[in-house]
Amino acid sequence: MRDQATIGSNHDIAKITLSAVGEVYNKKICDSLMDRVNAAEAVTKALKRRQTENEQNFRNKEYYNSFIRFIEIMKRIKNFIIDVSNLNRYQKFVHSGSVKDRFDSLTNDFDEVMTESHFTIAVANEEQRMIDQFALESDIADMTKFLEKIGGGIIDQNQKINxxxxxxxxxxxxxxxxxxxxxxxxxxxxxxxxxxxxxxxxxxxxxxxxxxxxxxxxxxxxxxxxxxxxxxxxxxxxxxxxxxxxxxxxxxxxxxxxxxxxxxxxxxxxxxxxxxxxxxxxxxxxxxxxxxxxxxxxxxxxxxxxxxxxxxxxxxxxxxxxxxxxxxx
CATH class of the missing domain: 1.10.510.10 (Transferase(Phosphotransferase) domain 1)
Known part of the structure; x- marks a missing residue:
């Protein structure tokens, strides 16, 4: 079960990386999330490399449940990157506030589960939070301006994505x-x-x-x-x-x-x-x-x-x- 969970997390992280390769819009937001994905990749590789040493941790129910939650959060990050970087999916974020809310929820949940699992990472600090906030505000402002001016049939007469x-x-x-x-x-x-x-x-x-x-x-x-x-x-x-x-x-x-x-x-x-x-x-x-x-x-x-x-x-x-x-x- 432990091996399957670790392999599953590696597979999900690989899919997130592939999703990010084709990102077009909101690149700063995606980059902030990819900082966490890269940190998570390092963690899962270490877990796989030291399977014997970590076996006792995975026998602990709370630790194991935290790791399963970690995998679910990685899947949510993948879906968010796909949604926010493609115009045909961006319509679900009717208001820019929904982008911020979902981004904040993902980053907070990620940082929390990493702390719960005692994973050592370099993204849950004040400097990173400032970088995240700048990326979020910058991309939302750029996206709003882009949608106002792009024309060409992308925005319909109701000012919504066609x-x-x-x-x-x-x-x-x-x-x-x-x-x-x-x-x-x-x-x-x-x-x-x-x-x-x-x-x-x-x-x-x-x-x-x-x-x-x-x-x-x-x-x-x-x-x-x-x-x-x-x-x-x-x-x-x-x-x-x-x-x-x-x-x-x-x-x-x-x-x-x-x-x-x-x-x-x-x-x-x-x-x-x-x-x-x-x-x-x-x-x-x-x-x-x-x-x-x-x-x-x-x-x-x-x-x-x-x-x-x-x-x-x-x-x-x-x-x-x-x-x-x-x-x-």
């Missing part, structure tokens, strides 16, 4: 963990409903793929259909058939690609800056959905009649946690 980020996350989980994705499909559009200014683009992926691969592509297209919540990503309406070929139905781009635009016109700086900012906001939206485009260039940015850039051509995009996928658009 629910589509969570919806995309759920779709991705279904695609990642299910052998059968038959129920996740892109919207079907009758060819009789097509008219300008929509644009149709042939795709032979569904016709030439085996059922499992076709289902995967359908899932990726369903995700693509959610991304139009950002005004800086090309809107994908769904799939249709024209002359017996599957086509993707996309929004019309009056000026073609950004490459075509600057080849024909001399774009002034006061126009270039908003275009660049809009593209950055579109990429931030994608990243918040844990989608990495991988092939951003002027030829893959479409321009509408208002000179609003639309990120397109998702051929080489991939989910942040998965392999490259051919999510064309």
């Amino acid at each position: 629910i589509v980020l969570h919806e995309v996350s759920l779709l991705k989980e279904k695609l990642d963990h299910s052998d059968s994705d038959q129920n996740i499909k892109a919207k079907k559009i009758k060819s009789t409903e097509l008219n300008d200014p929509l644009k149709s683009k042939p795709t032979d992926h569904l016709q030439n793929s085996d059922p499992k691969e076709a289902a995967k592509i359908q899932g990726h297209l369903a995700i693509l259909g959610k991304l139009h919540e950002s005004p800086y990503i090309i809107k994908f309406y769904g799939l249709s058939k024209i002359e017996n070929s599957d086509v993707m139905v996309l929004d019309w781009a009056e000026y073609g690609s950004l490459k075509e635009l600057y080849s024909k016109y001399d774009i002034e700086w006061h126009v270039k800056v908003p275009i660049a900012l809009a593209i950055c906001r579109g990429l931030t939206f994608l990243h918040s959905c844990e989608i990495l485009h991988h092939d951003i260039r002027c030829a893959h940015i479409l321009m509408d009649a208002n000179l609003t850039p639309k990120i397109a051509k998702f051929n080489y995009s991939r989910m942040a946690s998965g392999p490259t996928s051919d999510m064309k658009g």
Whole structure:
């Protein structure tokens, strides 16, 4: 039982470290917690190395229960790091006070259980508490400012993190963990409903793929259909058939690609800056959905009649946690 508990704690700490590697937001908060994780890692390694000497401690019920509580706290730290460092999970912290409350609860519980178990660590002191407080206040202030200014579809009209980020996350989980994705499909559009200014683009992926691969592509297209919540990503309406070929139905781009635009016109700086900012906001939206485009260039940015850039051509995009996928658009 003692060995299983120690091994379990090492496994949980390893998962926390992996979670922290991909952190994007609230890095100072995550770093403060990682100080404790690193201290905990040193403790568990020492316990494992000196199993015989510590066997008597683990036979003590209070000591053993404290160690089990220590493992649970490490799991809570892992979940908090995941929640606070990802935009699509940050919505659960409706008020910045809830971030502070949960952070304080975790650090206090951690320091307490380390004292109960007589573990020697260097994080439960006044200097560390000052570092923790600065990290907390700094990240909360930065996050509040970021959410006020980011735009690009991440924040909805009610000034809340757009629910589509969570919806995309759920779709991705279904695609990642299910052998059968038959129920996740892109919207079907009758060819009789097509008219300008929509644009149709042939795709032979569904016709030439085996059922499992076709289902995967359908899932990726369903995700693509959610991304139009950002005004800086090309809107994908769904799939249709024209002359017996599957086509993707996309929004019309009056000026073609950004490459075509600057080849024909001399774009002034006061126009270039908003275009660049809009593209950055579109990429931030994608990243918040844990989608990495991988092939951003002027030829893959479409321009509408208002000179609003639309990120397109998702051929080489991939989910942040998965392999490259051919999510064309």
